[in-house]
Amino acid sequence: MKKFTAIGFEGSANKIGVGVVTIDGTILSNPRHTYITPPGHGFLPRETAHHHLEHVLPLVRSALDSAGVSPADIDCLCYTRGPGMGAPLQVCAVAVRVLSLLWGKPIVAVNHCVAHIEMGRVVTGADDPVVLYVSGGNTQVIAYSEGRYRIFGETIDIAVGNCLDRFARVLTLSNDPSPGYNIEQLAKKGEKFLDLPYVVKGMDVSFSGILSYIEVTAVEKLKNNECTPADLCYSLQETVFAMLVEITERAIAHCDKRDVLIVGGVGCNERLQEMMRTMCSERGGQLFATDDRYCIDNGAMIAYTGLLAFAHGVTTSLEESTCTQRFRTDEVHAIWREKSMMEEKDASIGPKCGDPEKVSFNILRVEN
Structure with missing residues (x-):
C-alpha cells in the first residue's frame, strides 16, 4: 500500500489546529493555537473565527516545515465538516478549498466526533x-x-x-x-x-x-x-x-x-x-x-481519519466541501472499520487500529 500523507484542519471550536499524518499513523507535525478569553467569559463564534483566520496560514507553514514535507508530498487535504460552531468551521472549509485549488489535491470531509474516536484508537491501541x-x-x-x-x-x-x-x-x-x-x-x-x-x-x-x-x-x-x-x-x-x-x-x-x-x-x-x-x-x-495532545482538538486527528477514508476511495468534491453545525456521529459510514472487521473474521487476525495494514503509531514530533 502507498504510504499516503494528509494534512488535516481542525477549527470547530476555540482551537485551530493543522496536522500532517501518514497512513501508518505517524504524526509528522501537529501545531495548534487556542483562542483564550478573559476570566468569566466564553468564546463567541465571530471572534473565534477571526482568531482562526489570523492563525490558519502560519499554522499551515509551521505544520509543513516541522513535518519536512512540501505540498507536492501531500495526497489529500482533510477538514472538519462538523459538528461545531458555524463561523469557525467555515474558516477551515474555505482554507481547504483554496489550498485544494492551488495545490491540485483532493479533499476529504471528516466528522469531528469520529476523528476523536479514531485518534484515540490509534494512539492507545x-x-x-x-x-x-x-x-x-x-x-x-x-x-x-x-x-x-x-x-x-x-x-x-x-x-x-x-x-x-x-x-x-x-x-x-x-x-x-x-x-x-x-x-x-x-x-x-x-x-x-x-x-x-x-x-x-x-x-x-x-x-x-x-x-x-x-x-x-x-x-x-x-x-x-x-x-x-x-x-x-x-x-x-x-x-x-x-x-x-x-x-x-x-x-x-x-x-x-x-x-x-x-x-x-x-x-x-x-x-x-x-x-x-x-x-x-x-x-x-x-x-x-x-493526554491533552490527543484528547483536545487537533489537526492530526482530522488528517488521520480523513486518510482512513481516502485509502478506501472516499473524497469530497469542491462543491460539497461545506460545513454543518450538526453532524451526527452515526451518520458516518466507517468503511475502514467495516473492511477491517471482515478481514479479521476471515483471517482470524487483523488490524488493531482500523487500517488494512497493521498500524504502528510513531510520534516523531508533536507541538502544542
Whole structure:
C-alpha cells in the first residue's frame, strides 16, 4: 500500500489546529493555537473565527516545515465538516478549498466526533471498546456496529464540558489553558461534598439542571461561608462523572464488551479517568485514555481519519466541501472499520487500529 500523507484542519471550536499524518499513523507535525478569553467569559463564534483566520496560514507553514514535507508530498487535504460552531468551521472549509485549488489535491470531509474516536484508537491501541466521548460541545456513549459508530446514550441538553466551563465563569476562573483544567485543579483541594441533582434518564444524562442549581443555590453557600470554591468544584466533578460512569457501564453490559476508551477534551481529566478505570477493572476490562495532545482538538486527528477514508476511495468534491453545525456521529459510514472487521473474521487476525495494514503509531514530533 502507498504510504499516503494528509494534512488535516481542525477549527470547530476555540482551537485551530493543522496536522500532517501518514497512513501508518505517524504524526509528522501537529501545531495548534487556542483562542483564550478573559476570566468569566466564553468564546463567541465571530471572534473565534477571526482568531482562526489570523492563525490558519502560519499554522499551515509551521505544520509543513516541522513535518519536512512540501505540498507536492501531500495526497489529500482533510477538514472538519462538523459538528461545531458555524463561523469557525467555515474558516477551515474555505482554507481547504483554496489550498485544494492551488495545490491540485483532493479533499476529504471528516466528522469531528469520529476523528476523536479514531485518534484515540490509534494512539492507545484500543481494538473495539465502548467509547465515552466528552467535550465542551458533545457528550455521547458510543460503540461500533455494522459499519457505523452507534450512539447508545448522550446528553439531552448541554455537554458535560459546557457545564464545567460555564461554572468556571461563575467562579471567574482563568480560561488559560482551559476552564475545565482549572476546575480539575481546584477540585483536588475540595474537602466537603455537597449534594447536587443527579440526572440519569435511562442511557441519557442531563446537566442543565445541575448547572442551574450550583449557579444559584450552591453559590449562596459561598456567601454564607458554608463551603469553598474548591468544595463546589469537587462536588460538581464527582456528581457529573458518576453519571457518565453509570451510563458507560450500562452500555458495556448491553454491548457485551469490557473495555472503555475516553476521548474528547474532558477525557484529559484525571479524576474521570480514575473513576472509569475503577469501573472497568471491576468488570475485568481496561480503560484506554490519552493526554491533552490527543484528547483536545487537533489537526492530526482530522488528517488521520480523513486518510482512513481516502485509502478506501472516499473524497469530497469542491462543491460539497461545506460545513454543518450538526453532524451526527452515526451518520458516518466507517468503511475502514467495516473492511477491517471482515478481514479479521476471515483471517482470524487483523488490524488493531482500523487500517488494512497493521498500524504502528510513531510520534516523531508533536507541538502544542
